[in-house]
Amino acid sequence: MSETNTPAADVSAPSTPSPSPRTGGATLSQAVVAVVGLIALLALGLAWQSQQRLKQAEQELVRRQDSSQSDANIARDQSRQAQELARDTAAKVALLDAKLAEVGLQREQLETLIQSMTRSRDENVVGDIEASLRVAMQQSAITGSAEPLVSALRQADDRLARYHQPRLEGVRRAVVRDLDRIKAVSVVDVSTLTIKLDEVARQVDELPLLAVSQPGNDPARTAAGGRPARSATPAAAAAPSAPLDPNAGWWERVLHGAGDKWDQLSSDVWREARGLLRVTRIDHPEAALMAPEQMFFLRENLKLRLLNARLALLSRQFDTAQSDLTEAQGMLDRYFDDRSRKLGVTKELLRQVQGQARQVQVPRPDDTLAALSAVAR
Structure with missing residues (x-):
């Protein structure tokens, strides 16, 4: 259609006719068509560009989806591995806890055994001392003597001194106090x-x-010899015999001897008479x-x-x-x-x-x- 209108334009060009309304309308329509075509071309270009971008987006989305799927698969695998590792770790931790509990129990049992051995030894010492003291108390109550109790306390003090247990120092001090208190009592x-x-x-x-x-009860006995003291007759006591003169005759000697014998006889008679009454x-x-x-x-x-x-x-x-x-x-x-x-x-x-x-x-x-x-x- 453009080809048919071109010779006419070329023929009429030299004459420069005045533009008619029909020619103006064609030009306007051409311009409109050109604009529409341009817009169409622009829209087509934009559509093509959008299509290319959409394809790129789809490809990127697919690529990312594939990457996410692979990442998800990897994460799933890692999660499964982590779960398996967690289960293994939990099993190992449970086993370690069981072994730790067993070790703790064995330690407690060992400590209890050691304490029981120490406590049993202390209890044996305490029980022996208490039993000996109670037996000594019974013996002291029966005999009334403090010797059994004193002996038991001394033995307890010696045993505690040899044992040398700090836990029993209070007992030893109490033993010493009781020992001093009992020894101070006179029984x-x-x-x-x-x-x-x-x-x-x-x-x-x-x-x-x-x-x-009882002749021995006579107060007239002397303290030295225990024999009765001679008691002189009243006459002899009043007039003691005078010493004999060495120049006296035989008659005087006879009389003097008779007087001595008489004095002795009278004292003996007097003593016997006093014994009768x-x-x-x-x-x-x-x-x-x-x-x-x-x-x-x-x-x-x-x-x-x-x-x-x-x-x-x-x-x-x-x-x-x-x-x-x-x-x-x-x-x-x-x-x-x-x-x-x-x-x-x-x-x-x-x-x-x-x-x-x-x-x-x-x-x-x-x-x-x-x-x-x-x-x-």
């Missing part, structure tokens, strides 16, 4: 008292009674009027009193012993001659026994027992 020596009572019972048969005349103060008339068979039973009753007192001392019944000793002392004062030296010695022995036969409570080792109980907990 009754029952064995010595029984020996004295046996000696008194042995002397009962030799003691003089008031109902029997004796004046004595008797506070208990019934003691002087006892029959011989009553004297025998009196001595036996006194021996029984002393024997009862001895048994009471051995059984730690001091009140009963004091009662029997008081009765025995009263029998000695009432029925026996108090001028006899043997009676004085016997009474002195009884007074000593009465003064020492007193109930003395042996202290308990409370500090040691409390310390042993605290250690045993």
Whole structure:
């Protein structure tokens, strides 16, 4: 169509005709077509460019999707490997925990065993000391002597000193305190008292009674020789014989010798006469009027009193012993001659026994027992 219109344009060009409205409309339409074509070309170019970009985007998306899929696969594989590794690690950790728990249990058992061995040794020492102290307390209660308890405390002190356990130092200090406290208490020596009572019972048969005349009780006896002192007659005492003159004759000598013999004879007669008659103060008339068979039973009753007192001392019944000793002392004062030296010695022995036969409570080792109980907990 452009080719048909070109010769006409070329033919009419030299004439330069005036533009007509139809020619203006064609030019305008050509311009519009050209613009539309240009726009179409631009749109086509833009569409093609967009298509290329879309293809590139699709390719990039596909590439990235493939990369993401491969990464996901790799991540899945790694996750599976991590899970397997985690399971293996968890199994190993559980095994290690079990072994650690077993080692801990073995350590606890070992520590418990060591502690039990140490504690059992300490408990054995504590149990032995406590048992020995309780046995010693029973022996002291039976015998009334502190020696068993003192001996047990000394043995405990020596054993703790050899053992040298710091855990038992408090027990040792308590043992020393109780030992000092018990040793400071004076207790009754029952064995010595029984020996004295046996000696008194042995002397009962030799003691003089008031109902029997005892020449040895004569106050006229001298303290040195024990023989009766010579008593001169009143006449001889008034007029002692003069010494003989060496120049006197035989008659005077005979008279002087007869006088000496007479004086001796009269003194002997006087001494015998004084022995026939004796004046004595008797506070208990019934003691002087006892029959011989009553004297025998009196001595036996006194021996029984002393024997009862001895048994009471051995059984730690001091009140009963004091009662029997008081009765025995009263029998000695009432029925026996108090001028006899043997009676004085016997009474002195009884007074000593009465003064020492007193109930003395042996202290308990409370500090040691409390310390042993605290250690045993």
